[in-house]
Amino acid sequence: MLKFELLKTDDHARRGRLTLNHGVVETPVFMPVGTYGTVKGVLPSSLRTMGAQIILGNTFHLWLRPGVEVLRQFGGLHRFEGWSQPILTDSGGFQVWSLGETRKISEEGVKFASPVNGDKLFLTPEVSMQIQRVLDSDIVMQFDECTPYETQGHVTTEREARASMELSLRWARRCLDEHARLENPNALFGIVQGGMFETLREASVEALVALDLPGYAIGGVSVGEPKELMRSIVAHTPHRLPAHKPRYLMGVGTPEDLVEGVAAGVDMFDCVMPTRNARNGHLFTRFGDLKIRNARHKTDAGPLDPTCTCQTCRGAAPDGTGFSRAYLHHLDRCGEMLGPMLASIHNLHYYVNLMREVREALDAGAFGAFVQRFREDRARGV
Amino acid sequence: MLKFELLKTDDHARRGRLTLNHGVVETPVFMPVGTYGTVKGVLPSSLRTMGAQIILGNTFHLWLRPGVEVLRQFGGLHRFEGWSQPILTDSGGFQVWSLGETRKISEEGVKFASPVNGDKLFLTPEVSMQIQRVLDSDIVMQFDECTPYETQGHVTTEREARASMELSLRWARRCLDEHARLENPNALFGIVQGGMFETLREASVEALVALDLPGYAIGGVSVGEPKELMRSIVAHTPHRLPAHKPRYLMGVGTPEDLVEGVAAGVDMFDCVMPTRNARNGHLFTRFGDLKIRNARHKTDAGPLDPTCTCQTCRGAAPDGTGFSRAYLHHLDRCGEMLGPMLASIHNLHYYVNLMREVREALDAGAFGAFVQRFREDRARGV
Numbered sequence: 001m002l003k004f005e006l007l008k009t010d011d012h013a014r015r016g017r018l019t020l021n022h023g024v025v026e027t028p029v030f031m032p033v034g035t036y037g038t039v040k041g042v043l044p045s046s047l048r049t050m051g052a053q054i055i056l057g058n059t060f061h062l063w064l065r066p067g068v069e070v071l072r073q074f075g076g077l078h079r080f081e082g083w084s085q086p087i088l089t090d091s092g093g094f095q096v097w098s099l100g101e102t103r104k105i106s107e108e109g110v111k112f113a114s115p116v117n118g119d120k121l122f123l124t125p126e127v128s129m130q131i132q133r134v135l136d137s138d139i140v141m142q143f144d145e146c147t148p149y150e151t152q153g154h155v156t157t158e159r160e161a162r163a164s165m166e167l168s169l170r171w172a173r174r175c176l177d178e179h180a181r182l183e184n185p186n187a188l189f190g191i192v193q194g195g196m197f198e199t200l201r202e203a204s205v206e207a208l209v210a211l212d213l214p215g216y217a218i219g220g221v222s223v224g225e226p227k228e229l230m231r232s233i234v235a236h237t238p239h240r241l242p243a244h245k246p247r248y249l250m251g252v253g254t255p256e257d258l259v260e261g262v263a264a265g266v267d268m269f270d271c272v273m274p275t276r277n278a279r280n281g282h283l284f285t286r287f288g289d290l291k292i293r294n295a296r297h298k299t300d301a302g303p304l305d306p307t308c309t310c311q312t313c314r315g316a317a318p319d320g321t322g323f324s325r326a327y328l329h330h331l332d333r334c335g336e337m338l339g340p341m342l343a344s345i346h347n348l349h350y351y352v353n354l355m356r357e358v359r360e361a362l363d364a365g366a367f368g369a370f371v372q373r374f375r376e377d378r379a380r381g382v
Numbered sequence: 383m384l385k386f387e388l389l390k391t392d393d394h395a396r397r398g399r400l401t402l403n404h405g406v407v408e409t410p411v412f413m414p415v416g417t418y419g420t421v422k423g424v425l426p427s428s429l430r431t432m433g434a435q436i437i438l439g440n441t442f443h444l445w446l447r448p449g450v451e452v453l454r455q456f457g458g459l460h461r462f463e464g465w466s467q468p469i470l471t472d473s474g475g476f477q478v479w480s481l482g483e484t485r486k487i488s489e490e491g492v493k494f495a496s497p498v499n500g501d502k503l504f505l506t507p508e509v510s511m512q513i514q515r516v517l518d519s520d521i522v523m524q525f526d527e528c529t530p531y532e533t534q535g536h537v538t539t540e541r542e543a544r545a546s547m548e549l550s551l552r553w554a555r556r557c558l559d560e561h562a563r564l565e566n567p568n569a570l571f572g573i574v575q576g577g578m579f580e581t582l583r584e585a586s587v588e589a590l591v592a593l594d595l596p597g598y599a600i601g602g603v604s605v606g607e608p609k610e611l612m613r614s615i616v617a618h619t620p621h622r623l624p625a626h627k628p629r630y631l632m633g634v635g636t637p638e639d640l641v642e643g644v645a646a647g648v649d650m651f652d653c654v655m656p657t658r659n660a661r662n663g664h665l666f667t668r669f670g671d672l673k674i675r676n677a678r679h680k681t682d683a684g685p686l687d688p689t690c691t692c693q694t695c696r697g698a699a700p701d702g703t704g705f706s707r708a709y710l711h712h713l714d715r716c717g718e719m720l721g722p723m724l725a726s727i728h729n730l731h732y733y734v735n736l737m738r739e740v741r742e743a744l745d746a747g748a749f750g751a752f753v754q755r756f757r758e759d760r761a762r763g764v
Contacts, residue, residue: 037712041719043425045693066712070681074708082705299452311427323464326456330419330448337423337719 002139002187002214004246008362012239012265015362018246020086020138021186022078025053027246027267028358030258030351031088033275036061037081040275041337041344044082046311050349051356054086054138056270059131060095060123064116068134076136088270089137091128091175093168093191094219094251097146105145107167125171129178132186140188141217142175144168147195149225161195162203168193169207176211189248191219192237196229201237209242216241217248218266222257231260238265255284255354259374262358263367274351278343281332284350287382292328292343300325305382310349312342384521384569384596386628390744394621394647397744400628402468402520403568404460407435409628409649410740412640412733413470415657418443419463422657423719423726426464428693432731433738436468436520438652441513442477442505446498450516458518470521470652473510473557475550475573476601476633479528487527489549507556515564522566523599524557526550526573531607543577544585550575551589558593571630573601574619578611583619591624598623599630600648604639613642620647637666637736641756644740645749656733660725663714666732669764674710674725682707687764692731694724 003019016027032039032047035058039047047055057077066080074080077087096103096110103112109124128143147164148156156164172190179188190208194200208216218237221230230252238247238261248268249261258269274284281292285305290297303313303322313322323342331339361370385401398409414421414429417440421429429437439459448462456462459469478485478492485494491506510525529546530538538546554572561570572590576582590598600619603612612634620629620643630650631643640651656666663674667687672679685695685704695704705724713721743752 036716036718037709038718038720041723043428043693043720043723046425065716066680066708070708070712073681073683074706080706080709080712082709298448299455301455311425324456324462326448326452327419327462327464330452330462334418334447336418336420337722338420338425340719341423341425341723 001185002246004215004244006244008365010362010365010367011263013262013362013367014265014267015359016246016267018267020054022084022086022138023053025086026359028258028262028355028362029053029268030355031056031268031270032348032352033270033272034081034083035272036065037077039344039348041279041341042275042348046345047083047348048085049311050345050352052085052348052352054088055083057081057087057089057135057137058092058095059089059128059135059141060092062089062135063092063123063131064114068131072134076134078136086138087135088139088248089132089135089141090250091132091141091143092123093128093141093144094146096123097148107170109143125174126178129175129182129184133182133184136186138186139215140179140184140186142168142172142188142190144171144191144193144219146223147193147220149196149223149229156195158195158197158200161193161197161200165193165195165200165204169204172208172211172213176213187214189213189215189217191217191250192241193220195220196225196233198233198236201233202240205237205240213245215246215248217250219250221249222251222253230257234261234264234266241265255351255378256375258351258354259358259371263371269355271351274347275344278347279340281339281343283343284347285382286350286377287380288378290382292325292332292339294329297325297329300329304328304346308346308350309353310346312346312349383567384628386597386626388626390747392744392747392749393645395644395744395749396647396649397741398628398649400649402436404466404468404520405435407468408741410640410644410737410744411435411650412737413438413650413652414730414734415652415654416463416465417654418447419459421726421730423661423723424657424730428727429465429730430467431693432727432734434467434730434734436470437465439463439469439471439517439519440474440477441471441510441517441523442474444471444517445474445505445513446496450513454516458516460518468520469517470630471514471517471519471523472632473514473523473525474505475510475523475526476528478505479530489552491525507553508560511557511560511564511566515566518568520568521597522561522568522570524550524554524570524572526553526575526601528605529575529577529602531578531605531611538577540577540579540582543575543579543582547575547577547582547586551586554590554593554595558595569596571595571597571599573599573632574623575602577602578607578615580615580618583615584622587619587622595627597628597630599632601632603631604633604635612639616643616646616648623647637733637760638757640733640736641740641753645753651737653733656729657726660729661722663721663725665725666729667764668732668759669762670760672764674707674714674721676711679707679711682711686710686728690728690732691735692728694728694731
C-alpha cells in the first residue's frame with residue numbers, strides 16, 4: 001500500500017505524509033543508505049534514536065549477497081537486517097551502470113559478471129521485480145538505465161539520451177506488468193530519465209504519469225555533470241510530476257542540495273554522502289563542514305556543533321556535553337573504529353534532523369525564513 | 383579511595399564489592415579493555431547497557447596519543463572518553479615489554495623509540511605515576527617489568543626471573559613514593575611477578591604485602607608459557623594474597639580461565655580476547671565458541687545463543703529475537719563494519735554476564751554447581 005497526503009505547500013515546497021506497509025513517513029525526508037542490508041557502521045537502534053523513518057537497500061548488492069534464498073527464508077529484508085520501519089530498494093539499474101564497460105545492455109536487460117565471484121548474471125526488469133518482491137521493500141524502484149552525463153570524455157548526445165530514456169520507459173512498463181503478476185502489495189515507483197535535456201525529461205514525465213504509478217523518482221542526476229546542470233534539472237522536473245504523489249530525487253546530495261530540492265518540490269532524498277564522508281573524517285554541521293583530522297581540533301574540548309542533539313554531540317558523555325572534537329580527532333589519528341561510528345551517527349543525524357527542521361518550518365509556514373537562516377548558518381563556518 | 387568488602391567466600395572463591403572514586407564494582411568482575419581511550423568498536427552506551435562496571439585504559443598508548451596535555455585539559459580519561467564509571471589503567475610495563483628488542487631496560491626505567499613517530503622516550507616508575515595521575519584512573523597499576531616466559535627460544539631461568547622480579551619490587555617502592563608525593567586520591571595496585579617459579583612468586587607476594595598496597599595483581603602470566611604452567615601459577619598465587627584486598631589477574635583469558643581464576647581466589651580480570659576475537663569472527667557463547675565465517679551459518683535464522691540477552695542476540699530486531707547467525711555471517715562476508723560491532727557487543731556481554739552469573743552463584747552459595755554446569759554447557763557445542 002501507499003497513501004500520500006499533501007499537508008501543506010509553500011510555492012513548490014511540500015509538507016506531506018506517506019503511509020507504507022511498514023509505517024508512516026513524514027516528508028520531506030532523508031533516507032539513510034543501507035546498501036548491503038546495513039547502514040555502514042551504524043546500529044539499527046542508533047538509526048531509530050536519531051529519528052530515521054525509512055532506509056534504503058540495494059537490490060543489486062543483496063541479490064549477490066546474501067542472495068534471494070536467504071532473504072526469502074527471512075520473509076524479506078526487514079527481519080534480516082533488524083529494521084521494522086519502511087524500506088525502499090533501488091532496482092539495480094544504477095549499480096549495473098556503475099560497472100562500466102564490463103556490462104552489456106540489450107532490450108531484454110543487462111548481462112554482467114558478478115564482481116563477487118565472476119558468475120555470469122542477467123538482470124532484467126522482471127528479475128529486479130522478483131528480487132524486490134522477496135525483499136518485501138515498501139517502495140520498489142523500477143529497473144531503469146541510468147543515462148550517463150559523459151562516457152570516457154564523450155558527453156551524451158540528445159539522441160543517445162532519448163534512446164536511453166525510451167528504453168527505461170519500456171522497462172517501466174515491463175516492471176509494472178511483473179509487479180502486478182507477482183501481486184506485490186508494495187508501491188512501485190517510476191524513474192524519470194532524459195539526461196540533461198528538459199524536453200526529454202518532460203517526455204519521460206508524461207509517459208510515466210500515463211502509467212499511473214504511486215510515486216515517481218528523478219534519476220540520472222549527480223552522475224558527473226557540472227553542478228549548474230544538476231541544479232537546472234532539479235529546478236525543472238519535480239513540480240511537473242503529479243502533485244498528489246510523492247517525488248524522490250535519487251542519490252542527492254549536499255545539505256544545500258537537499259534544501260534546494262525541497263524548494264523545487266522534492267519529498268524524498270537518499271545519499272551515501274553522510275556515511276561515506278564520515279568514514280573519511282568529513283563532518284557536516286549546521287555551521288558548515290569540518291575535517292576532524294585537522295590539527296586545530298587536537299585540543300578542542302567542544303562538541304562538533306553545540307546545537308546538535310545527536311548521540312555523538314550530546315548523548316554519550318557523563319556530563320551530557322557529548323564527545324569532544326579532541327576525542328574524535330584522537331580516534332581518527334589512532335584509526336579506531338569508534339571514530340567512523342561516531343562520525344556516521346553525527347552526519348546521518350544532521351541530515352535526518354535537517355529534514356525535520358524543514359518539516360517544522362513548512363508546518364509553521366516559515367520555509368522562506370528557514371532557507372535564509374540555513375544559508376547564513378552554513379556560511380558562518382565551524 | 384578504595385574500599386573492599388568481602389561479602390561471601392566459597393573455598394578460595396570470593397564475592398566482593400569494591401568502592402572506588404567513580405563508583406562501585408561488584409566482584410568477581412571482567413573489565414573490557416579500552417587501550418586508546420575506546421573499547422574497540424563499542425559505544426560507551428553499549429558498555430553501560432551490557433552492565434560493564436569498570437574498563438581499562440593503557441598508560442603507554444595514551445601517553446603517545448593523545449598525550450598528557452590533552453588529557454590534563456579534560457581532567458582525566460573519564461570525560462575524554464565519555465565513561466563516568468571506574469577506570470583502571472595499566473602502567474605501561476607490559477606494553478614496553480611487548481616492544482621487544484627496541485627497548486633498553488635499566489634500573490632507572492625503560493628507554494625506547496615511540497612506535498608512532500620515532501621520538502626517544504623514557505618511561506620510569508615516576509613518569510608512569512605522573513601520567514596515571516593525569517588520567518585520574520580509579521586504579522593505578524605500578525610500573526613493572528613483565529618477565530617473559532622465553533626470549534627467542536631461551537626459557538627464562540630462575541636467576542633471570544628473580545632479578546626481574548626484584549627490579550619490579552624496587553620499582554613498586556618508587557611508584558608508591560611518587561604516588562604519595564603526587565597526593566593521588568586513587569588506589570595503587572602492586573603486581574606480583576616471579577615468572578613460573580613458585581618460590582619467587584611467594585617472595586614477590588611477601589615483599590609487596592609489606593608495602594600494604596590497597597590491591598594486588600598477578601602479572602607475567604599468559605605471556606607465552608604452556609597452558610599447564612599458567613594454570614599452576616593461577617592456582618598457586620591468588621589465595622596467598624591478603625584476603626581483605628582485591629586480587630586482579632592481568633590479561634587472562636578464555637571463559638574457562640576466568641572461572642578457574644575465580645575458583646583460585648581472583649576478583650578481577652581483563653583481556654582483549656572478547657574484542658579481538660570478535661573482529662576475527664570468533665564468537666563466545668554459553669554452549670561453546672563458533673566461527674561466524676563458517677558456511678553452515680549462511681542460512682541459520684537463529685541467534686548466536688538463544689539464552690543470550692545482549693543487544694546483538696536480543697535487543698535489536700523488530701520481533702525481539704535479535705540478529706541471526708545468517709545476518710552476522712552475511713556482514714562478515716561483505717566486510718561490513720556492523721559485523722565486528724555486533725560481534726564485539728556479543729562477546730563482551732558474554733564475558734561481563736559470565737561474571738554476573740558467577741556472582742549470583744556465589745551469592746546463592748552454589749558456585750560448585752555453577753562450575754559443573756558451566757563446563758557441561760561449554761562442552762555441549764553450539
